[in-house]
Amino acid sequence: DARVTQTPRDKVTEMGQEVTMRCQPILGHNTVFWYRQTMMQGLELLAYFRNRAPLDDSGMPKDRFSAEMPDATLATLKIQPSEPRDSAVYFCASGEGLAGYNEQFFGPGTRLTVL
Amino acid sequence: GDSVTQMEGPVTLSEEACLTINCTYTATGYPSLFWYVQYPGEGLQLLLKATKADDKGSNKGFEATYRKETTSFHLEKGSVQVSDSAVYFCALSGDQTGATNKLIFGTGTLLAVQP
DSSP: OOOOEEEOSEEEEOTTOOEEEEEEOOTTOOEEEEEEEETTTEEEEEEEEETTEEEEOTTSOTTTEEEEEEETTEEEEEESSOOGGGOEEEEEEEESSSOTTOOOEEOOOEEEEEO | OOEEEEOOSOEEEETTOOEEEOEEEEOSSOOOEEEEEEOTTSOEEEEEEEOSTTOEEEETTEEEEOBTTTTBOOEEESSOOGGGOEEEEEEEOOOTTSSOOOOEEOOOEEEEEEO
């Protein structure tokens, strides 16, 4: 049963520290999405990639967030420096193609707490 | 821009009661419509989808019909179970030209089913 995996599942860090979240998309999927979920804002799309190239990262604070896909099996989301307002659950999702009817498969999320 | 509006929760029901969660959308083009479900501590998973007007998506006893004339995609189930307790998200995706499959989510509706 193919699944999207994310590590770490939980991360507690102090303000100012660098945080790296990792995602392994489902093998064969060529689109990868990063979302952030908070009680106040709900689900927000931060960035997405097709064939490892960034298509849209307009939802991401550029000064501190960066997203990359070093290879087809790994996507990373980095925050440097982290701030308490970054506390949230970060989800990665992958899918096939760009057609609007295609399903996205979500990972279990990384719960980030910045103290 | 495109948007999704869904009824606020929480929705609290007794087991075997009927469920309706309202969802309306605003979009240009011809979006696909989705319902995703999030169980506690997990990522989102697709519950059902519809890709064109008058399509009915169904899964696990849940149904939703794509109504273009009322721009709605209400989720229904005739008899809920305790195991249906979760957060339900309505979402829309890009038009069928394949320009994008990024999802725009509603705020989510918490459903609590009591025995």
